[in-house]
Amino acid sequence: MSKHAPPPQGPKDIEAINLRDALEERYLAYALSTIMHRALPDVRDGLKPVHRRLLYAMRLLKLDPASGFKKCARVVGDVIGKYHPHGDQAVYDALVRLAQDFAVRYPLIEGQGNFGNIDGDFAAAYRYTEARLTDVAMALLEGIDDDTVDFRDTYNGEDREPIVLPGAFPNLLANGSSGIAVGMATSIPPHNAAELCDAALHLIKFPNATVDKLVKFVPGPDFPTGGIIVDDGPTMLEAYKTGRGAFRVRARWTQEDIGRGGWQIIVTEIPYQVQKGRLIERIAELITAKKLPLLADLRDESAEDIRIVFEPKSRTVDPQLLMEQLFRNTELEARIPLNMNVLSHGRVPKVMSLRDVLREWLDHRKDVLIRRSNFRLAEIARRLEILGGYLIAYLNLDEVIRIIRTEDEPKAVLMKRFTLTDTQAEAILNMRLRALRKLEEIEIRRENDALKKEEAGLKKLVKSEDAQWEHITGEIKETKEKYGKKTPLGKRRTDFAQAPEIDLDLEQAMIEKEPVTVVCSDKGWIRAMKGHLEDTSGLVYKEGDTAKFVVKGETTDSIMLFSSSGKFFTLDAAKLPGGRGHGEPVRLMADLEATDTIVALFVHKEGRKLLLAATDGSGFVVPEDECLANTRKGKQVMNVKMPVEAQVCRFIEDNADHIATIGENRKLLIFKRAEVPEMSRGKGVRLQKYKDGGLSDAVGFKLKEGLSWVDASGRNFNVSDLKEWIGERAQAGRLPPKGFPKANKFG
The missing domain is CATH 2.120.10.90 (DNA gyrase/topoisomerase IV, subunit A, C-terminal)
Incomplete structure (x- = not known):
């Protein structure tokens, strides 16, 4: 019996590890990387890394609002070459979204060229489009050179990039964010910046303010595409308290008279993130499938503004009923989720309430202010040191000139002779001859006094927390004024309303509203004559029968009948037999007993x-x-x-x-x-x-x-x-x- 050969031995330096442990470790590393560096925004500046790198790269390219545009290909190239080692299309898609005024409430990038549209059409390739930063983006970047935020090495160690932006604009809530990480997701709708500023100012004044109070300043989202929020107050309050919820948003519509009793519905705003082209295509499919029986046709007459026209099946259709049917069956009503899952301090993923988000943004603004003030103090100290050296030189000008002309090492001699620092001596040696005139001395003294005054104010600011919050209050008020509700960009676009309570009875809705005269004889024969008859004396009845009830109503009415047995019966006026002949016995429509007589007949x-x-x-x-x-x-x-x-x-x-x-x-x-x-x-x-x-x-x-x-x-x-x-x-x-x-x- 032959024996199997033993398996070959591998190299001795291979380490045996448990596959389960290795997978868990590597998947956890991937999950953390996705959460931290891709999917979740930072609560402080409301940006994900790709957006932050885009804005920073564009700033280095000097693409501020006052400068000219540059090709998006140049921007994308810089971003993926220096900061973001991912695909160029992913970076360009992020850039395009920041420039779309229907996707972002306060665009961070101003685009030139085809940047897509609300129909769902894609932007042109990045070699054709151009971009530059907006004022909102500049507010987020303001003070980035003043040591206001920490920097880290880029992925290849050749450059430095900011960990977070200074964020002088409440970007997280103002522009919203969405993303899917590993095991968690975020979805934050846009809000009105002026309302957020009001809430932040209230929180500065009353640090213990609750969400109940803050919601009075921020009543709900403000979508770039407008629309109407039809949720009630308690539902939205709960969403802002827990950081989780949803908002029902409906299209804005009006009824337009087209003459001769006809009308049509005009939709001018659609819910956020709904593609108009896909919406119209879906409604057309429902009309073809006869799932919208009240709607005859629709047309897209949109140009720059949205104008979708809906034609009813009949002029007697109730417009509210038609729109309710459209809201229930199409994306003219959408649920926008709220899941404020963000990175707290740039490290910890956490679902926050409205108050928590505003609190962390304000605390970040305070840190930025302190760091900026300390940076400026250091700059002032360096400048005052140099100015002090200049003043010594002016007081001893002849001696300074003699030392420079005669000494082999004038720097050392100057430092010893006038007790100067190395920086001061270097500055004196680098002075130009034209700076020796008397006028320059006056300017230096004036600058010296101004800097000392500024230094005293900054030292007071750094030491006083009240002064810091007062300064931040002023900054927020400036932001509120710049993007206030009276400005074209800051004006609230989304309104609030209660959804009408309508019983969607399609069969009843399809009935044309026409006048009828319901006639019921003494023996219980009933019929509905067209129109409101003024004279019913000429009506014919069966032999031995006479008129008993004559009721004027509409085909959409319910006819109520009260019998001698104490029962009420409800008849549909549209289903009553016509006026030809004597009608039909009412007992065919209602289970009246043989001994029952009709006591009353009337319109409900x-x-x-x-x-x-x-x-x-x-x-x-x-x-x-x-x-x-x-x-x-x-x-x-x-x-x-x-x-x-x-x-x-x-x-x-x-x-x-x-x-x-x-x-x-x-x-x-x-x-x-x-x-x-x-x-x-x-x-x-x-x-x-x-x-x-x-x-x-x-x-x-x-x-x-x-x-x-x-x-x-x-x-x-x-x-x-x-x-x-x-x-x-x-x-x-x-x-x-x-x-x-x-x-x-x-x-």
Whole structure:
């Protein structure tokens, strides 16, 4: 039996390591690198490394707002050659975004050429486009040469780059940021700079201010593309407190009249980061798929400004309903996430609240101010040292000249003779002859005095925290004034509103609103005639049948029917049979019992109240909205048992303070409305007491206006002196005034 040969031995200097440990270690290093150097912005200047390097490289190229433009290829080349060892396209994409006024609220780069558009078209190649810095970028870089921030070696050790920018502009919140790291992400929408300055000033004045107070200054994001935020205050407050949340943003639209009763919707602003071309394409697909039944067509009439035109299917469509359908099905409404996950002090990833972000920015501005002041103090000290040497030279000019002309080592002799420092002696030796005139001495003394005064002020500033915050307050006020809401750039673009509560009933929305006259006969045959008929005497009924109810309404109305069994039924006016013929029995549309008669038929209107009463004299008041029935089985509102039947259903006005009842025994009773309860369902209370018969009719009215009725001839009567019939509920009543109808009905 042959034996297998042993595996070959590898070199002895190979170290065996655990693969799991190696992967964990390397992946952690990659994750940290992504978080720190690529995906998350620094809370202090609101920039990621690529953006910071772009701005710094452009500053070194002297691309300030007052200078000319330079090719973007030159900028990208410098960035990837000196600072950012990544692909040129990635760097150029970052540059392009900083120049797009629809992507960045306060652009940091001013572009010349094709930098893309809101349709989603890409920018031209970097060999064609040019760029320079904006005033906002210059504010972020202001003081970078004054030792205000730390520098580090670049990736190849040949140059130095800033770890963070001085950041004299609240860039993190003003321009926002987004990025996906390893295991974490950030998403910060843009805000209004003037509002951020107000919040920062308040935080300086009241260091313990809460987010609840700061939100009054920063009510919500301010997107470069405008739009309308439809979230409520508590939702946004919670988002700013926790650093996590989302904002609902809707397109801005108006209704435009096109004559002859027609109209169209014009959208002038779309939500942030929505590509217009893709949006229109998506809506067109939904129209083709017949998923937007209220919309007939759309057109893009945009030039520099956005103008998207929506044509409704019919002029009777409700514009609010049409837009609600578009908001629910398209990107005309978008949710913009808030996840304020940023690098605290440039090192620790952390989700911050609005207050934390502003606090760290202010603390950074304080550090910058102190470092800048110390740098300036050092400069002043060096200059004062040199000026002191000049003054000594002017006082001893002849001796200085003699030493320089005669001595082999004049520097050493000068230092010993006049007790000068090396710097002072070198400065004297480097003086030009023209500087020896008297005028220069006066200028040097003046400069010396001015520098000493500035030095005293800076020393006071460095020692006093109150003075530092006062100085920072002045800087922030200047920023607020420069980018205030009255300026074209600083004006707030995004508004706030409440989303209307609309029940999106598409079937109902598709019904054209037209006038109809609903006719119901005594035997329950119903039909809907087109138009509002003034004369219905010519209508034909089945043999032995007569007219009972004639109601004027619209095809979009709900028709309510009250039966003698105490049930309410709701009919759709648009679905009623047409006016040809005698109509159809109402029992085909509602489950009326064979013994039921129709007590009332009317058009439903929200907010009204009804007085219901039964033949036994019981009754109550019910809100009309509570009587709507959702099914053909109806809704039992008044509880009655045979032989008792529902007898009365009348509207009762809110200002009606009395109720009048009349019995079959021809007894009239008037009592206060307050004695009758308001219920949503039940039997009610006894309105009037009878020995024989039951209730004939009931009505609510205002006592001051008197009691009215209509006689058999159609004449109106009104009686104001009613003391004789006023009593309490459940009494028997008295015979009515002369002229009251024999039918015992109020008409």
